[in-house]
Amino acid sequence: MTEVAAARFGAVEAGGTKFVCLLGSSPDDIDARTRIPTGADPAATLAEVVRFFSGSAPPAAVGIASFGPVELRPGHPGYGHITSTPKPGWRDADLVGPLRAALGVPIGFDTDVAGAALGEGRWGAAQGLSTFVYMTVGTGIGAAAVIGGRPASGLGHAEMGHIAVPRQDGDRYAGRCPYHGDCLEGMAAGGAVAERFGRPGELLDGDDLRQAVLWQAGYLAEGLRTIVYTLAPERVVIGGSVAELPGLFPVLRTKLVEKLAGYGSLPEHAADDFVVPAGLGGLAGPAGALVLAENALRASAPG
Amino acid sequence: MTEVAAARFGAVEAGGTKFVCLLGSSPDDIDARTRIPTGADPAATLAEVVRFFSGSAPPAAVGIASFGPVELRPGHPGYGHITSTPKPGWRDADLVGPLRAALGVPIGFDTDVAGAALGEGRWGAAQGLSTFVYMTVGTGIGAAAVIGGRPASGLGHAEMGHIAVPRQDGDRYAGRCPYHGDCLEGMAAGGAVAERFGRPGELLDGDDLRQAVLWQAGYLAEGLRTIVYTLAPERVVIGGSVAELPGLFPVLRTKLVEKLAGYGSLPEHAADDFVVPAGLGGLAGPAGALVLAENALRASAPG
Numbered sequence: 312m313t314e315v316a317a318a319r320f321g322a323v324e325a326g327g328t329k330f331v332c333l334l335g336s337s338p339d340d341i342d343a344r345t346r347i348p349t350g351a352d353p354a355a356t357l358a359e360v361v362r363f364f365s366g367s368a369p370p371a372a373v374g375i376a377s378f379g380p381v382e383l384r385p386g387h388p389g390y391g392h393i394t395s396t397p398k399p400g401w402r403d404a405d406l407v408g409p410l411r412a413a414l415g416v417p418i419g420f421d422t423d424v425a426g427a428a429l430g431e432g433r434w435g436a437a438q439g440l441s442t443f444v445y446m447t448v449g450t451g452i453g454a455a456a457v458i459g460g461r462p463a464s465g466l467g468h469a470e471m472g473h474i475a476v477p478r479q480d481g482d483r484y485a486g487r488c489p490y491h492g493d494c495l496e497g498m499a500a501g502g503a504v505a506e507r508f509g510r511p512g513e514l515l516d517g518d519d520l521r522q523a524v525l526w527q528a529g530y531l532a533e534g535l536r537t538i539v540y541t542l543a544p545e546r547v548v549i550g551g552s553v554a555e556l557p558g559l560f561p562v563l564r565t566k567l568v569e570k571l572a573g574y575g576s577l578p579e580h581a582a583d584d585f586v587v588p589a590g591l592g593g594l595a596g597p598a599g600a601l602v603l604a605e606n607a608l609r610a611s612a613p614g
Numbered sequence: 615m616t617e618v619a620a621a622r623f624g625a626v627e628a629g630g631t632k633f634v635c636l637l638g639s640s641p642d643d644i645d646a647r648t649r650i651p652t653g654a655d656p657a658a659t660l661a662e663v664v665r666f667f668s669g670s671a672p673p674a675a676v677g678i679a680s681f682g683p684v685e686l687r688p689g690h691p692g693y694g695h696i697t698s699t700p701k702p703g704w705r706d707a708d709l710v711g712p713l714r715a716a717l718g719v720p721i722g723f724d725t726d727v728a729g730a731a732l733g734e735g736r737w738g739a740a741q742g743l744s745t746f747v748y749m750t751v752g753t754g755i756g757a758a759a760v761i762g763g764r765p766a767s768g769l770g771h772a773e774m775g776h777i778a779v780p781r782q783d784g785d786r787y788a789g790r791c792p793y794h795g796d797c798l799e800g801m802a803a804g805g806a807v808a809e810r811f812g813r814p815g816e817l818l819d820g821d822d823l824r825q826a827v828l829w830q831a832g833y834l835a836e837g838l839r840t841i842v843y844t845l846a847p848e849r850v851v852i853g854g855s856v857a858e859l860p861g862l863f864p865v866l867r868t869k870l871v872e873k874l875a876g877y878g879s880l881p882e883h884a885a886d887d888f889v890v891p892a893g894l895g896g897l898a899g900p901a902g903a904l905v906l907a908e909n910a911l912r913a914s915a916p917g
Binding site (some may be wrong): 380441442443456458459461463464465466467468469470471472473474475476477490491533536537538539540541542543544545546572573574575577579580585 | 683744745746759761762764766767768769770771772773774775776777778779780793794836839840841842843844845846847848849875876877878880882883888
């Protein structure tokens with residue numbers, strides 16, 4: 312068996328518009344990388360992924376961090392598949408099977424958000440922690456919990472963008488989640504910010520920017536209150552374009568303490584290192600796929 | 615070392631009014647049991663616990679499932695202590711230290727709710743599952759997640775009674791949580807039911823009972839929606855007196871499916887075995903403390 316420490320891993324961040332593939336061992340040690348458009352035919356897209364990994368030095372294992380929903384239950388007949396996506400052609404698409412068959416190496420598999428969480432845990436803003444949450448706030452809102460070093464999943468996987476959040480003072484926006492209306496994603500994802508103010512978050516300034524930061528911090532703080540009370544993470548790492556609103560983090564930290572209201576709160580929750588910006592940017596997902604590959608190789612090792 | 619399989623364990627469910635102590639190996643195999651009032655002096659109460667366990671056949675390990683908040687971080691100077699309780703005399707009380715010193719055996723420690731979760735997992739309504747949530751709805755609302763067989767905790771521990779829940783149609787009750795007002799506990803714990811209807815839940819009948827079931831199911835379903843989206847449990851087990859409202863569970867299951875609204879929901883979420891009543895009643899906590907003792911003994915074993 313290839314020794315884990317010396318191994319080269321393959322990483323696939325499978326997204327709805329592109330598959331980002333890396334070959335390497337860490338974000339600082341990338342031998343090759345490519346970007347493959349997500350076509351309408353999964354078999355053709357996966358064939359290109361296989362071609363990328365079939366070069367001179369094939370990987371010891373491959374990790375896939377995929378858009379979802381996905382089936383993660385080991386032993387389930389649909390394990391390794393994307394399940395009920397509306398994306399044409401990809402419903403019930405098997406990602407793990409074709410790559411395992413073509414490459415003959417262990418394949419790790421999890422959601423894109425769980426992958427990014429693992430990447431931040433290994434090389435980014437959650438290094439050294441065993442229990443933390445990674446949240447991405449962009450077109451949608453996703454979050455994954457790493458518990459004891461492993462992404463948590465059971466029946467399905469986390470969909471934390473869809474938790475309920477109380478309406479913030481003065482905000483009359485209805486919310487744009489097609490399922491829940493005013494859930495966290497419905498109120499605080501990129502489209503909600505843009506729809507409220509008539510322009511995207513990155514173009515806001517003046518009073519609009521100040522108001523957007525207050526509401527955004529308020530909704531995210533409500534989401535974090537629920538996450539603190541549900542998962543008790545050691546840290547929450549927040550990435551995604553909407554997390555880049557200038558001045559967001561200090562207000563968010565203050566509002567989280569307000570929402571906890573002195574119950575179950577610890578001095579650590581008020582510290583600057585409890586809610587932090589992501590450290591790896593767009594590389595978090597592919598980096599996490601490297602971790603998924605390494606975990607798959609370890610799991611396949613005898614003993 | 616005592617062999618785990620043959621061992622007799624000590625169990626302490628440390629509550630605000632009484633300490634329930636057992637000696638045995640399972641709920642069906644109890645050698646001795648007692649109930650010790652929770653006095654104003656922790657040292658005196660713990661001395662009685664020690665006396666109970668110092669009989670002819672001392673336990674191989676003791677588990678404590680305690681009222682909280684408690685410090686669970688291994689290596690933290692306050693590990694094994696109750697922390698900021700308002701209960702006179704018990705603030706910063708060390709539970710683990712005195713028992714370990716007096717009995718000289720490994721001591722397991724977790725919250726009372728996590729203990730009950732472990733008990734339900736081993737002998738009750740969550741047998742065979744590795745990722746599930748146990749919730750108790752009584753004077754307060756508490757819930758603990760078992761992830762991969764272990765209670766999840768990080769910075770602090772779960773306080774799921776205090777998550778936000780959207781107000782249910784027609785309910786004008788303000789909520790009675792002194793910290794958050796209308797959080798899950800504020801709207802759905804025993805006192806909220808009693809205050810709305812002028813009598814406790816177990817005495818309700820007719821239209822009041824029907825209305826209480828609808829609201830109670832609505833709030834609990836909102837809480838479970840958040841739990842499903844946050845933790846993706848394989849099952850949710852609900853205990854406590856308020857969960858005994860006649861007819862609650864079928865309405866709760868229907869409302870959970872409504873609240874998920876087709877997003878991230880699986881056929882399993884609608885099944886009768888996804889949200890289930892607890893199986894062990896009041897014995898869940900002491901039974902879980904037996905599991906904590908066994909885990910502590912295993913953790914202390916060489917290799």
